[in-house]
Amino acid sequence: MSSRERTRALKIGSVAIGGGAPVSVQTMANVDPHDVEALVRQTESCAALGCDLIRLTVPDVEAAKALGEVKRRTSIPLVADIHFDYRCALAAIESGTDALRLNPGNIGSRDRVQAVARAAKEKCVPIRIGVNLGSLERDLSEALASGERTPARIAEVLCESAMRHLALLENEGFRDVVISAKASDVASTLATYRLLAERTDCPLHIGVTEAGTLIPGTVRSSVALGVLLSEGIGDTIRVSLTDIPEREVRVGMEILRSLGMKAPGPSITSCPTCGRTKADVFRVASQVEEALEKLYLSQGRPDGFPHVAVMGCVVNGPGEAKGADVALCGGDGDFLLYVKGVLVSKVSAEDAVAEVLRHVVCA
Numbered sequence: 001m002s003s004r005e006r007t008r009a010l011k012i013g014s015v016a017i018g019g020g021a022p023v024s025v026q027t028m029a030n031v032d033p034h035d036v037e038a039l040v041r042q043t044e045s046c047a048a049l050g051c052d053l054i055r056l057t058v059p060d061v062e063a064a065k066a067l068g069e070v071k072r073r074t075s076i077p078l079v080a081d082i083h084f085d086y087r088c089a090l091a092a093i094e095s096g097t098d099a100l101r102l103n104p105g106n107i108g109s110r111d112r113v114q115a116v117a118r119a120a121k122e123k124c125v126p127i128r129i130g131v132n133l134g135s136l137e138r139d140l141s142e143a144l145a146s147g148e149r150t151p152a153r154i155a156e157v158l159c160e161s162a163m164r165h166l167a168l169l170e171n172e173g174f175r176d177v178v179i180s181a182k183a184s185d186v187a188s189t190l191a192t193y194r195l196l197a198e199r200t201d202c203p204l205h206i207g208v209t210e211a212g213t214l215i216p217g218t219v220r221s222s223v224a225l226g227v228l229l230s231e232g233i234g235d236t237i238r239v240s241l242t243d244i245p246e247r248e249v250r251v252g253m254e255i256l257r258s259l260g261m262k263a264p265g266p267s268i269t270s271c272p273t274c275g276r277t278k279a280d281v282f283r284v285a286s287q288v289e290e291a292l293e294k295l296y297l298s299q300g301r302p303d304g305f306p307h308v309a310v311m312g313c314v315v316n317g318p319g320e321a322k323g324a325d326v327a328l329c330g331g332d333g334d335f336l337l338y339v340k341g342v343l344v345s346k347v348s349a350e351d352a353v354a355e356v357l358r359h360v361v362c363a
Contacts, residue, residue: 028054
């Protein structure tokens with residue numbers, strides 16, 4: 001692991017970004033931006049999994065008002081995602097958003113960006129410059145289209161776009177800026193953020209955009225973010241999946257845990273299953289993992305969290321069970337429950353998760 005790049009320090013709500021602060025995890029709500037109840041449920045669900053920031057799309061002024069109501073009912077910092085209409089950004093600032101995400105390439109004329117910068121500065125609202133290949137300035141888009149799209153050329157145009165917009169904000173005396181410049185493949189992502197780290201001391205929001213569905217998106221994001229973070233690049237991350245935001249949070253947390261940037265969390269062993277398996281190990285192991293994660297976070301990420309095993313059959317099950325604090329060993333539709341290596345009872349698949357939690361709490 002390389003030492004962290006020293007970037008500017010700022011705060012989004014209660015969350016410190018840059019300046020050596022811990023790397024934060026964020027996601028984006030995907031429910032109707034006008035449905036306050038759904039937004040509150042999703043934000044709280046993500047917060048319960050350890051999410052630090054959540055972004056809400058603000059396509060119109062009514063959505064900005066909804067963001068304000070969500071802000072009043074939740075504690076997690078909110079970032080307003082703005083495209084096309086600068087008036088939505090102004091409305092989100094008035095509604096109390098903790099930060100803005102702007103793509104200046106589609107926000108309109110220079111004076112509109114300046115108006116947003118002035119309003120954000122007055123209210124101390126940080127701005128993330130979010131640059132993507134799909135919304136580059138015309139000259140940069142044409143320059144990229146005129147030659148081979150190598151990772152180096154993609155990195156150059158993305159960085160050039162980001163630097164232009166940074167200069168526009170800094171000319172207004174606005175310095176509370178986070179930058180993202182995302183590509184949809186690993187090589188271009190690495191090249192882009194390495195170049196950004198050379199050119200600016202702004203905190204960097206890193207991620208692979210449009211990474212894909214759960215498996216390919218997780219792999220691409222884990223490879224790219226793992227490499228960048230190990231090089232000391234990145235202050236906040238988002239794993240962009242075609243999936244529910246809770247899964248984005250889980251993957252992001254595991255990336256940071258694997259690099260030693262977050263406390264390790266619950267220790268769970270589970271087998272891959274095979275033809276000998278007669279219990280629903282997949283479902284029970286997934287439910288145990290989710291329940292333990294929520295318990296772990298609700299207890300303030302304590303050290304020494306018990307080791308839990310969920311095994312499928314008699315080949316490795318009893319041996320693994322003896323090495324775990326609490327274990328389930330699959331039988332013919334049911335599970336044997338071990339505590340500290342001692343068989344204590346037989347439980348159904350329906351009761352298995354509750355029994356594991358009961359013994360984990362007492363461990």
